[in-house]
Amino acid sequence: MSARPLSELRRSLSLLCRSLRRWLGWRPVRQAAPAHLPADPPPLPPGMSRRALRAWLAGLGTLLILFYLWRSIFIPIGSGQLGIRWSRFDGGTVMDRVYGEGYRAIWPWDTMTVYDTRLQEMHGTMAFLTADGLEVSLDVTARFAPRAADLAMLHRSVGPRYRETVVWPDVIAAVRQVIRQFKPDELRVLGEAGLSAKVDDAARSAVQSHWVDLDRVLITRIALPERLSAEIQEKLAQEQKALAYEFILKQAEMERQKWSIEADGIREFEERSRISMLKWRGIQATERLAASPNTKIIVMGAGENQLPVLLNGEK
Numbered sequence: 001m002s003a004r005p006l007s008e009l010r011r012s013l014s015l016l017c018r019s020l021r022r023w024l025g026w027r028p029v030r031q032a033a034p035a036h037l038p039a040d041p042p043p044l045p046p047g048m049s050r051r052a053l054r055a056w057l058a059g060l061g062t063l064l065i066l067f068y069l070w071r072s073i074f075i076p077i078g079s080g081q082l083g084i085r086w087s088r089f090d091g092g093t094v095m096d097r098v099y100g101e102g103y104r105a106i107w108p109w110d111t112m113t114v115y116d117t118r119l120q121e122m123h124g125t126m127a128f129l130t131a132d133g134l135e136v137s138l139d140v141t142a143r144f145a146p147r148a149a150d151l152a153m154l155h156r157s158v159g160p161r162y163r164e165t166v167v168w169p170d171v172i173a174a175v176r177q178v179i180r181q182f183k184p185d186e187l188r189v190l191g192e193a194g195l196s197a198k199v200d201d202a203a204r205s206a207v208q209s210h211w212v213d214l215d216r217v218l219i220t221r222i223a224l225p226e227r228l229s230a231e232i233q234e235k236l237a238q239e240q241k242a243l244a245y246e247f248i249l250k251q252a253e254m255e256r257q258k259w260s261i262e263a264d265g266i267r268e269f270e271e272r273s274r275i276s277m278l279k280w281r282g283i284q285a286t287e288r289l290a291a292s293p294n295t296k297i298i299v300m301g302a303g304e305n306q307l308p309v310l311l312n313g314e315k
Contacts, residue, residue, distance in 0.1 A: 072108040077101050080118040082148060084155040086111045093156045098148065113160055119145050119215060122168050128179040136184060139221035142171045142203075142214070150211035158210060166210040171217055174203035184224050195219045 066073070077083045083099035086092060088109045099112065106112055122142045127135050144167055146154055158165055178198045182190065200217040207214040 069108045073105055075099075075104045075106060075112040075114070077104060077112075077114055080116060081114050082117050082151055083112045083114050084152050086113070093152060095152045095156070098151055113155055115146055115151055115155070115160070117146055117148050117151070119143055120163070122163060122171075124168070124172075126172060126175070128176055130179055130187065131181060131183050134184055135225065136179065136187065137221075137223040138175065138179075138219055139223075140171065140175055140199075141218040141220055142167065143216050143218075144207065144212050144214050147211050147213050154211040162210065162212065167207055167212055167214075170206040170210070171199075171203045171214075174206065174217070175199050175219075178202055187222055188224070192219045192222060195222070 075083060077099060079101060081101065083104060085094045085097070085099065085106055087094060087107075104112065120143070122144075123140070125137060125139050127137050129135055146162065154162055178195065179187070187195065196217060196219045199219060200214075203217050204214045
């Protein structure tokens with residue numbers, strides 16, 4: 001214990017003793033004794049022996065010391081937390097015991113470090129370089145929790161600042177390693193979900209080697225430079241136009257094949273029947289008109305290959 005708390009405790013006891021003297025009416029004898037006689041001790045409070053007063057003051061002093069050191073002796077460990085004790089005179093970090101929830105009593109010269117073992121998150125926006133040296137900005141989120149079984153080893157090897165010491169640097173290193181493998185347009189195609197899966201695989205083993213379980217790494221936003229984003233949009237638009245032209249060409253090719261097949265069929269029909277397709281369709285039209293109930297006037301053609309002309313008349 002340092003000198004400052006001891007002096008404050010000594011001052012508090014002195015003030016308490018003065019107050020007790022005033023309250024009990026115990027005043028020292030102010031008359032000086034003769035030089036050849038010893039001074040008389042101060043009178044005791046009525047009904048109290050010197051031994052009882054000594055015991056009472058000792059108990060009160062113990063209570064004051066206990067009250068002063070309360071926070072160093074009784075350590076609260078909350079819900080979802082675990083404690084690791086460091087013993088000053090018993091080998092340092094206690095490796096074979098982890099303290100659970102509740103109030104835990106330790107020696108005042110020891111220390112208790114409380115760890116939150118629930119799922120935790122860290123967020124950050126970082127800039128990374130792609131495969132072609134261009135800079136992209138990513139929003140990165142890491143979810144993790146310290147491994148309860150290895151908490152003493154984590155405390156002795158890394159310490160309470162393990163989040164900033166190992167977890168976040170390992171996650172950022174994994175993101176940087178993955179981003180270097182892609183170009184910006186490839187990142188746009190890969191998307192946040194695909195990139196998160198690749199980063200998660202790269203970061204998991206590194207984080208778990210430091211006695212921390214990595215739940216998941218999330219990439220929530222991929223921000224490309226404005227100029228580069230505009231170029232990618234233009235490239236995607238051109239690709240869509242090329243796909244549209246290719247579709248139109250395929251449709252035209254199919255139409256051409258259809259007309260070629262129809263022409264081959266007409267040619268084969270005319271060769272076999274010795275009748276032109278035009279004359280054959282005219283005969284079919286004439287038959288349909290002749291079968292209708294309306295009055296018709298049929299004008300026959302003058303030549304052999306002339307088609308009849310039908311005129312509608314009134315009923």
